[in-house]
Amino acid sequence: MQNVIATLKAAAANRAAYRRTRDEIARLPRDIALDIGIFPEDASRIAWDAVYGK
Numbered sequence: 096m097q098n099v100i101a102t103l104k105a106a107a108a109n110r111a112a113y114r115r116t117r118d119e120i121a122r123l124p125r126d127i128a129l130d131i132g133i134f135p136e137d138a139s140r141i142a143w144d145a146v147y148g149k
Contacts, residue, residue, distance in 0.1 A: 109146055117142035 120128070120138035128135050 113142050113146040116145055 117138045120133065120141055121135050123133075123135055125135060133141060
C-alpha cells in the first residue's frame with residue numbers, strides 16, 4: 096500500500112511540475128522566447144520533455 100501511495104505522490108508532483116513549466120513557457124513574451132530559441136506554442140512539448148524525458 097505504501098508503494099501505491101508513493102507512486103501516486105510522485106505522479107502528482109510530476110504533473111504539477113509539468114503544468115508549472117508549461118505555463119511559465121507559455122507566458123513568456125514572444126520576443127524573449129524567440130531570443131532563447133523556443134516557441135511559446137511548443138510549451139506543452141517542451142514541458143513534457145523537461146519533466147518526463149523524451
